[in-house]
Amino acid sequence: MPSLEHIWIKRVRLGPMDSATSCRLIAGRGIVGNANQGGKRQVTILSQAAWETVVEQLGHAVGPAMRRANLFVSGVDLESSRGRILRVGSCRLLVHGETRPCERMEQAHPGLRAALQPSWRGGVFAEVLDDGKISVGDSVEWDQG
Numbered sequence: 148m149p150s151l152e153h154i155w156i157k158r159v160r161l162g163p164m165d166s167a168t169s170c171r172l173i174a175g176r177g178i179v180g181n182a183n184q185g186g187k188r189q190v191t192i193l194s195q196a197a198w199e200t201v202v203e204q205l206g207h208a209v210g211p212a213m214r215r216a217n218l219f220v221s222g223v224d225l226e227s228s229r230g231r232i233l234r235v236g237s238c239r240l241l242v243h244g245e246t247r248p249c250e251r252m253e254q255a256h257p258g259l260r261a262a263l264q265p266s267w268r269g270g271v272f273a274e275v276l277d278d279g280k281i282s283v284g285d286s287v288e289w290d291q292g
Contacts (some may be wrong), residue, residue: 156178168283172281194231235281
C-alpha cells in the first residue's frame with residue numbers, strides 16, 4: 148500500500164533537514180516551520196522507487212535525506228505528474244512540476260546530481276491545498292476527483 152515513509156523539515160534556507168514523524172500543513176503556505184513558504188514550491192516530494200534507482204546507479208547506499216526533499220513516499224510514480232493532485236493522509240498537494248537537481252546534490256555526494264536527472268528521479272514540488280496534519284505511515288494516492 149502506498150504510504151508516507153519519511154518527513155523532513157528545513158528550518159532555514161540551505162539549512163539541515165530535520166527528521167519528523169508528523170507535521171502540519173497550511174493551505175497556500177506549506178509545512179509549518181519549513182523555510183519554503185508560499186509560492187508553488189511549498190513541499191518537495193521524493194519517490195522511494197526513484198531513490199532506489201539512484202542508489203543502484205551510484206553503486207552504494209546513500210540516505211534519501213541527501214536529496215533534501217520534505218516527503219519520502221512509496222508506491223506512487225511521480226514522473227510526469229505535473230497538474231495532478233496527490234493525497235497524503237487527509238491533505239491534498241497539487242504537483243506543479245519536477246524538482247530539478249542542483250549543484251548542492253553534487254556537493255552532497257559525487258555523481259548524485261547526474262543520477263537524479265533522468266525520469267523525474269529528483270522528485271516533484273507541490274502546493275498545499277488543505278490544512279491538516281500528516282504523519283509517517285499515512286496513505287498516499289493520486290486524487291481521482
